[in-house]
Amino acid sequence: MKAPVSWIREYVDLPAELSVEDLAHALTALGLKLEALEKPGEDMRGPLVVGRVLTMEPEPQKNGKTINWCTVDVGDANGTGEPQGIVCGAHNFAPGDLVVVVLPGGLLPGDFEISARKTYGHVSAGMICSARELGLGDDHDGIIVLPEDAGKPGDDAFGLLHLRDEVIEFEINPDRAYALSLRGVAREAALEYAAAYRDPALRDTPAPNGEGYPVVVDDPAGCPVFVTRTVTGFDPSAPTPAWLARRVQLAGMRPISLAVDVTNYVMLELGQPIHGYDGDKLSGPIRVRRAGAGERLRTLDGVDRELSVEDLLITDDSGPIGLAGVMGGETTELSSTTSHVVIEAAHFDPVSIFRTERRHKLPSEASKRFERGVDPTLPEAAADRVAELLVRFGGGRIEAGVTKVGEAPAPRTITIGYDLPARVTGMDIPADAVVRHLESVGCGVRRDDTTLTAAVPPWRSDLSDPFDLVEEVARIVGYANVPSVLPPAPSGGGLTRTQRLRRRVGRALAGAGWVEVVSFPFVGQAELDALGLAADDDRRRTLRLANPLSSERPLMTTTLLPGLLEAVARNAGRGTSDVALFEAATVTLPRGGQGAAILPVDRRPSEGEYADLLKALPEQPWHLAVVGSGERLPSGWWGKGRHVDWSDAVAAVQEVAAALGVRVEVSADSVAPWHPGRCARLSVGEVVLGHAGELHPRVCAAYGVPARTVAAEIDLDRLMELAPEAVLAPSYSSFPVAKEDVALVVDASVPAAEVEAALRDGAGELLESIRLFDVYTGEQVAEGHKSLAFALRFRAPDRTLTEEETAAARDAAVAEAARRCGAVQRA
Structure with missing residues (x-):
């Protein structure tokens, strides 16, 4: 809405010295947002005056154009009082007409400076102006001819043509429709400056009769x-x-x-x-x-x-x-x-x-x-x-x-307590002020002992409840006067246990070279199909959104892998195939219960209603997923690198588990979307956390990720539940380590993890570490068997171990492996 300031002043007695900037700032504080300030004529200067054409002599030119050599009375504006000689190409005027003249020294829009210059055989001392030349419109066919009562020669034309009228442009919010008029803007100005207001809509009108147009x-x-x-x-x-x-x-x-x-x-x-x-x-x-x-x-x-x-x-x-x-x-x-x-x-x-x-x-x-x-x-x-x-x-x-x-509807009424504006805003607003401010915006107010009833003015359709009236009072008092009170800081409780553990997980993976990403939690059936999930897979039991962002992905995801795989594919498509990404976020698992009831908003829900709301929510456990592709160790002048493999996915989970103080057990499994022969189940005792390994080739092709991409996904909430309250720092002994290597032959179907677990249990408390460093199959091992070589490291905290103690611990470890796994020690 553009509001000329002179038009506003016609209805409001604003202070004469009030600048357009101050007026715009005050109205913005009342809720009429300033969009722009326009100052027409700012790029113009005079003298711009009223002139009367005395003579007008047409003079045809060789180019076929006819110009008029005119003498124009400009009063004393030229300093001499003599008529001004001006060449004009327009023909829509005659001697005796009042016109607008800009004299030498004037400046018109477009940085067009006026000077006396010789043209068409005459010295033209000024210019008779058209509307377009003055920025008053697009009419350039003829000059402006003023009415006879416009003034006398020499009078200033800036005010006459409203060329100095400043304009405030407002961005009017939908709830302030009344401000799409000068009547409404002027009322706001009167409100701000407590000035007299003349409503242009107040006029005597004849009563309706039966003689008008039907x-x-x-x-x-x-x-x-x-x-x-x-x-x-x-x-x-x-x-x-x-x-x-x-x-x-x-x-x-x-x-x-x-x-x-x-x-x-x-x-x-x-x-x-x-x-x-x-x-x-x-x-x-x-x-x-x-x-x-x-x-x-x-x-x-x-x-x-x-x-x-x-x-x-x-x-x-x-x-x-x-x-x-x-x-x-x-x-x-x-x-x-x-x-x-x-x-x-x-x-x-x-x-x-x-x-x-x-x-x-x-x-x-x-x-x-x-x-x-x-x-x-x-x-x-x-x-x-x-x-x-x-x-x-x-x-x-x-x-x-x-x-x-028809008739206009009767005014609506709203009842509020005197103290409501003060309670809502935190300002000290007495009852008399509340009444005065509501009356100033046009409300008719009826007072009671503790409440007042306001009749809403017909131009304020946005006022519908008590808090709308509070807003009216607050904006008049001034939002700048709302006290700024710093709430008291509660005693610091620090991070919760869950927060600490999640941060520990992120630091552990970041330290191991994995980069965290955040993906959208929405999927479609196409993404679940691409994972190769069976029709009865629990991960296909999803929650469907009533108003999804995309019709192609209307489901809340039950696994973090689709988002991570899309991120890997996007990176690979841009030439970055060596990536290691992780994400810790919630997944959504429907409970299959009834939907939540729609509760009223005029009160707090009861304990039972709140419990029912929680029951209607789906389970949203935190999961952790990692996806890696390309080279895990880069190639270079130092030698050949190493491509990522299934063990990197397993190692990422073990890194996290170690940071939480939990030891994860690894065993073979076959679960989509992993390769059947390269899939590991990750568990702690009887609790299965998730799976890790190399993705199935069909899954890699479906998502467009590099071949042999690896991934892992676990239930992070379950892992954190198993974490001890405190992870003790490792203790180190100053006594020397005793090294023992053993090679055990077992059936090819026996997982190395089972043999390792047996050795660990059999070795006892002197065992410091155990590491599988070689797997051999060949001529020296019977067909259908394999040789597993382990490095055992023994150390005591208080003494140097003797050969007898080391040998006894080693033999006990081998014996336990023989008992549980059928292992035979190689000579």
Whole structure:
């Protein structure tokens, strides 16, 4: 909304010294957000004066153009009082006309400096100006001819043409529709400066009678009020007064003709959209109804539109003549021959106008106001104002007939406690101030002992509950006065155990070279199919979103692998195939129970209701997943690198488990999406945490990740539950280590992890570490068997071990492996 400051001052007695910047800042503090400040004429300087053409001599030129050598009386503006000689190429004026003249030394828009210069055989001392040259419009066909009462030669033209009118442009929020008018903006200015306010809508209007243009409203819900007035004998050729056209232009609209400009002017002034009909083109009574199936209308923009049965129409006996509150039709539009004007000022249902505008993609200045809510008491005053201006500037007479169908709804009332604004804002706002501020925004206030009841003004459709009134009081008192109180800091409890463990997990993986990512928790059936999950796999039991971001991914994920694999594929597609990623996040596992009940919002839920809400929530355990591809150790001048393999995925989980103080057991398994022969089950005792290994080739192909990509996924919540309260730092002995290597032959089907576990249990407390360093199959080992070589390291905390003690621990370890795994020690 663009509001010329001079127009605001017409309704409010603002301080004379008030700058446009201060006014804009004050109105912004009240809720009218400043969009821009415009200062027309800022790039111009004078002298720019009124001149009277004394003589005008046409002089044809060799190029076929005819110029006029003019003498112009500019009073004393040129310092001599003598007529000014000026060359002008326009022909739409005559001797005796008042024109606008810029004298040498003046500057016009576009940095066009005026000086006396010789042209067409004359010294032209200035220029007679057109509207375009002064930035007043696009008309460049002729110069500006002023009315006789515009002034006398030598008078300053800046004020006359409103060239110094400053304009404030506001971004009006949808809940402040009243500010889409100078009436509304001026009321806010009066509110801020406690200045006298003159409401332009307060005028004496004639009472409705049966002599006006007939109107029938078939849909009173869509059109509660419809008013018509009629002007006859109007002169369609009458020009729009310069001041009125300039105000319309400064407010952001294009001057067109007197009749159209007046309706736009009143809409900008009051906020009530107006429509004018050529009365000679109307056929029968005006009727307001919904469109019928198959009806069409050609609107003023020249588009033939197919109407919806939900569209609210203005019709006559010939059919539709306008989309109510949006745009009129071509058949009854005002034209250059219109002398009989029927004025429509109506109130329409905001929802209906909003839907019609969106349905036809037809935004207009009228619909922008109607869809936000217009004062329903305005139609009579607006129609009377339009009729008055049409007759004042275009002649004719206002017919006595006044039509009014319907009545504005009774004002709504809201009751609040005196202390509510103070309790909500934290400011000390006494009861008298609450009443005074509500009355200043237009509310009629009735006081009781502890409460007050406010009658909402008709232009404030946004006020609907007590807290809207609180906001009104707060913005007048000033949001800047809301106290800034620092809440007391509670005693520090530090991080919870879960938070500490999660951070420990992240640090452990980051230290091992894995990079954390965050992916979207949404999947579709295609992503689960790509993982190769069986139809009865629990991971296919998903929660479907009612309003997903993408129709292709409407499910909450039950596994973190799809997001990680997509990240790997995206990196590989951009040339980075050596990646090691991890993610710790929740997955969603439906419980299969009933949905949550919809509870009221006027109270806290009871304990039972809250418990039912929690039961309706799906399980959301934290999972940890890692995915690696490419080289784990890079190649270089130092030698060949190492490609990532299944053991890296297992090692990542073991790294995390070690950081939490838990030892994870590894055993063979076969679970999608891993390769059947390269899949490890990760567990602690009887608790299965998850799986790790190399992904199946079909999964790699489906996701577009490099071949032999590895992955692991575990239930992080379960792992953290198994973690001890404190992880003890390792203790070191200062005594020497005793080294023993053993090679054991076992059946090829026996996992190395089982042999290692047997050795560990048999060796006892002297065993410091155990490591598998060789796996051999060949001629020296029987067919169907394999040789596993382990490095055993023994150490005592308080002494140096003897050979006998070391040998006894080694033999005990081998004996346990023989008993549990059938292992035979190689010579």
